[in-house]
Amino acid sequence: MALPTDLLDILACPKCKGDLRLTEPGDGLICLACGVVYAIVEDIPIMLIEEAVPLDDWNRGKRPDLR
Ligand SMILES: [Zn+2]
Secondary structure (H helix, E strand, O other): OOOOHHHHHHOOOOOOOOOOEEOOOOOEEEEOOOOEEEEEEOOEEOOOHHHOEEHHHHHOOOOOOOO
């Protein structure tokens, strides 16, 4: 699972408009400024502040429940 890098260039954190970086497995986009992760579900980044997962929780395996 991978996002095109040009898409990554366009995407910005909805909270702070800052740059995002891809998680190592490519399953989320990290905003280091906000300390949150936006999950990527079926190749679509969930760019919603209310669905953002705190980085600590993400690293413990938490994912947004989008079903
Ligand atoms: Zn941010």
